[in-house]
Amino acid sequence: MSRDSILLLGESGVGKTHFGAQLLRRLMKGDGHLRMSGQATNLEPFESALESLNEGKAAGHTATSTYMDSVWPVADVAGHQAELVWPDYGGEQIKSMISSRRVPNAWQSRVRQAPAWLLLIRLQQTRFGEDIFSRPLGDLRGAAIENRELQISDQARLIELLQMLIFVGGAATGRQADRPRLGVLLTCWDELDFDGTPAAALEERLPMLAAFVRSTWYAPSIMGLSALGRPLSPHDKDSDYVSRGPEHFGYVVKPDGLHSSDLTLPIQMLLDGLR
Numbered sequence: 445m446s447r448d449s450i451l452l453l454g455e456s457g458v459g460k461t462h463f464g465a466q467l468l469r470r471l472m473k474g475d476g477h478l479r480m481s482g483q484a485t486n487l488e489p490f491e492s493a494l495e496s497l498n499e500g501k502a503a504g505h506t507a508t509s510t511y512m513d514s515v516w517p518v519a520d521v522a523g524h525q526a527e528l529v530w531p532d533y534g535g536e537q538i539k540s541m542i543s544s545r546r547v548p549n550a551w552q553s554r555v556r557q558a559p560a561w562l563l564l565i566r567l568q569q570t571r572f573g574e575d576i577f578s579r580p581l582g583d584l585r586g587a588a589i590e591n592r593e594l595q596i597s598d599q600a601r602l603i604e605l606l607q608m609l610i611f612v613g614g615a616a617t618g619r620q621a622d623r624p625r626l627g628v629l630l631t632c633w634d635e636l637d638f639d640g641t642p643a644a645a646l647e648e649r650l651p652m653l654a655a656f657v658r659s660t661w662y663a664p665s666i667m668g669l670s671a672l673g674r675p676l677s678p679h680d681k682d683s684d685y686v687s688r689g690p691e692h693f694g695y696v697v698k699p700d701g702l703h704s705s706d707l708t709l710p711i712q713m714l715l716d717g718l719r
C-alpha cells in the first residue's frame with residue numbers, strides 16, 4: 445500500500461475543516477469513487493465539526509497552533525489502495541509562512557514528503573487587486589491615490605507561497621514532471637454565483653495566479669467545491685440539514701463545469717495522477 449499524503453494548503457477560513465469532515469463522512473459511507481477501506485486514525489480534529497454539521501450548524505475556527513494528521517486508508521472502485529494522510533491545522537500557519545518568508549522545519553518535511561498538493565482558494569475571500577492585471581491601464585488613471593497602503597495582492601501572495609514550497613521541496617530546477625501533482629480547489633463555490641468552469645473562474649478572478657499555475661504545472665486539476673452545499677450559521681440550526689443529513693449536501697464542480705455529489709473526486713483525480 446502506498447502512503448499517499450496529500451499536502452492540503454489553505455489559509456484561514458477557506459473551508460479546510462468543513463471539507464475534511466464532509467469528506468470523512470463520505471469515505472465512511474462509501475458510495476463515492478473512494479471509500480474507507482480500514483481503520484481511520486486521529487479523527488479528533490473533525491469530530492466536533494461532524495457534530496456541528498449533524499446539528500445543522502457550522503463549526504468553529506481551528507486554533508492557530510494546531511496541526512494534526514489524520515490517517516485514512518482508502519480504496520477506489522478499481523481496488524487500488526492508498527493511505528491518505530489528511531491534515532487539519534489553523535490556516536494562519538500558511539499566512540505567516542508567506543509574510544515571514546520562512547518555512548518551519550515541520551512544514552519543510554511535509555512539503556518534501558507529499559507527492560501531491562491540494563491548494564484551497566475561496567475566491568470570495570480574495571481581494572480584487574486593482575492593477576494592470578485586472579484592468580486596462582486607462583481605467584487606472586485617475587484612480588484614488590490617497591489610499592496608498594502598500595500591500596501585495598492576494599494572487600501575488602499565493603504565487604509567492606507556491607514558489608517557496610517548490611523551492612523547499614527541491615524541485616525548483618527540476619523538470620515539470622518531477623514536481624508534485626497540483627490540484628486547485630475553489631471552495632465555497634455556492635457563494636460565487638459563477639456559471640462557467642472552475643478554470644474559467646480562476647482565470648477571471650485571479651488571472652496572474654492562473655497563468656503561474658498553467659506555466660508551472662503540466663496538468664493541474666482545477667475543480668470547484670461546495671463542501672456544505674449552502675452557507676450554515678454557527679448559531680442557528682438549519683433544520684433541513686438535520687432532517688436530510690449532512691451527507692446529502694455538498695458537491696464538487698468538475699473541470700467540465702458539471703456538478704457531482706461525489707466529494708471524493710478531487711482526491712481521486714490527484715491519486716490517479718500519481719499512478
Ligand SMILES: Nc1nc2c(ncn2[C@@H]2O[C@H](COP(=O)(O)OP(=O)(O)OP(=O)(O)O)[C@@H](O)[C@H]2O)c(=O)[nH]1
Nearest residue numbers: 456457458459460461462502506535670671672675
Ligand atoms: N457557503 C459555504 N460556506 C462554507 C463552506 N465550507 C465552509 N464554509 C464556511 O467557511 C468558514 C470557514 O470554514 P472552515 O472549514 O472553518 O475553514 P478552515 O480553512 O478550516 O479555517 P481555519 O480553521 O481558520 O484555518 C465557516 O464559517 C464555514 O461555515 C461551503 O461549502 N459553503
Ligand SMILES: [Mg+2]
Nearest residue numbers: 460461505506
Ligand atoms: Mg479549520
